[in-house]
Amino acid sequence: MDDAQWSIGEVARRSGLTASTLRYYESIGLLPPPERCAGRRVYEPGVLTTLGVIKAARSVGFSLDEIRELLDSGASGKRLAAIAERKLPEIDAGIARAMEVRSWMGAASRCRCRTLEECGLSIKPVRLEGTSDRQNRLDRLQAERSSMSLYEELRNQGEAEETAYVDVQRRGDSAVLTLSEPGRLNVLSAPLVVQTKAAIAELVADPAVRSVVLTGAGRGFCAGGDLEMMSRAESALAGDGEGSTEIWRWIRYEFGGVARLIARSDTAFIAALNGPAAGVGLSWALTCDIVVASERALLVPAFGRVALLPEVGSSWALTRRLGYQGAFAFLAGGRPLPASEAHELGLVQEVVEHDDLMAAADRWCERLAALPPHVVAMAKPLLRAAADVSWDAAIAMEEFAEPNCFTTTSFQRTVREMLEQGPSARA
Numbered sequence: 001m002d003d004a005q006w007s008i009g010e011v012a013r014r015s016g017l018t019a020s021t022l023r024y025y026e027s028i029g030l031l032p033p034p035e036r037c038a039g040r041r042v043y044e045p046g047v048l049t050t051l052g053v054i055k056a057a058r059s060v061g062f063s064l065d066e067i068r069e070l071l072d073s074g075a076s077g078k079r080l081a082a083i084a085e086r087k088l089p090e091i092d093a094g095i096a097r098a099m100e101v102r103s104w105m106g107a108a109s110r111c112r113c114r115t116l117e118e119c120g121l122s123i124k125p126v127r128l129e130g131t132s133d134r135q136n137r138l139d140r141l142q143a144e145r146s147s148m149s150l151y152e153e154l155r156n157q158g159e160a161e162e163t164a165y166v167d168v169q170r171r172g173d174s175a176v177l178t179l180s181e182p183g184r185l186n187v188l189s190a191p192l193v194v195q196t197k198a199a200i201a202e203l204v205a206d207p208a209v210r211s212v213v214l215t216g217a218g219r220g221f222c223a224g225g226d227l228e229m230m231s232r233a234e235s236a237l238a239g240d241g242e243g244s245t246e247i248w249r250w251i252r253y254e255f256g257g258v259a260r261l262i263a264r265s266d267t268a269f270i271a272a273l274n275g276p277a278a279g280v281g282l283s284w285a286l287t288c289d290i291v292v293a294s295e296r297a298l299l300v301p302a303f304g305r306v307a308l309l310p311e312v313g314s315s316w317a318l319t320r321r322l323g324y325q326g327a328f329a330f331l332a333g334g335r336p337l338p339a340s341e342a343h344e345l346g347l348v349q350e351v352v353e354h355d356d357l358m359a360a361a362d363r364w365c366e367r368l369a370a371l372p373p374h375v376v377a378m379a380k381p382l383l384r385a386a387a388d389v390s391w392d393a394a395i396a397m398e399e400f401a402e403p404n405c406f407t408t409t410s411f412q413r414t415v416r417e418m419l420e421q422g423p424s425a426r427a
Helices: 008-015 020-029 047-059 066-072 077-110 132-146 150-160 190-204 228-235 244-264 279-287 314-333 339-345 354-370 375-387 392-405 409-421
Strands: 035-037 040-043 167-172 173-181 211-216 268-273 274-276 288-296 299-300 350-352
Touching: 008 020, 008 047, 008 066, 020 150, 047 066, 077 375, 150 299, 167 190, 167 211, 173 190, 190 211, 211 279, 211 354, 228 354, 244 279, 244 375, 268 279, 268 314, 268 354, 274 279, 279 299, 279 314, 288 339, 299 339, 339 350, 350 354
Parallel strands: 173 211, 211 268, 268 288, 274 299, 288 350
Antiparallel strands: 035 040, 167 173
């Protein structure tokens, strides 16, 4: 890749936006689609200038249509002047309102009166935008919102969010993906879910990434579903639309989309539970290939508490590890399961001291990297399918898969080396 061309991750880092936001801007025509270089999406450095214009315009209230018009008007000074003439009064009014609020707050901060009655400070009502302008803006937003489904609205909200709620650190043949809204225990808001799905899709598409560690920032792994978003979804059921299928689309394509990427990819996923893992967050962890837990971790069956059922594959994972009665007791009892108990039950493969969690996850990455690439890529679908088939079917799948390994250079080289070293190498 040319030094003058940047990957989507590099553009996201330099611009302070997320990869999902960049894709959203592409989808609505604000950014030109990137080129393909050696199978990867690459941007020209000039894209940062365009993104700078978008960010500046959004910060002063430009609508997406106005930004599109602004970007399209580069060759026409008259059109650009017309846009500026239309928007400058709004910007000036906004600055005036901000200065008035700043002046009042400065005076208020110096006031030492105990009550408003004692205060000689002249408190003027802060002038907000004109009622008609404000109502027009609300009407426009309502019209835009009413024309789209709940699912589309949540998707757009997630894609348009400029704050990064996911952090990705690449480290050679592995990567660490951190759910990063610690102030809310990494709750699964629309932006966090959309960004997580986009980040995982990018990682699993890169053959150089052999393993991914999934963890959470702060004191928790994930608090599960966003109650505010649940309330919004419940309210949407009362209106016109597609009813519960809108919620189904979100659960299937976003929550379930993340789980499917983890389960169906050739990349190994290690869940590093740094604290409580609840609801769909727990489902994502159980979908991973390895679960390593801090001694502070808790597995929280939160579905029943909010009158919901197991989802996103957790019923599959729990019944296969705990049996029907064990899974039923875990979900119906609702008791958070400490990491040590989860380890005894086979829900967690390793429990370590809290400060050793990421080092333990790294050790798993190193073990996986030491294996020939085809081993993990072929073992994942084989082992996942074996849980649902008869013994005869499982042994048949193994018999068809194994001969392929004989054709790999890694197998042939290992056999030659062991033969050359003699019997001691086989002990």
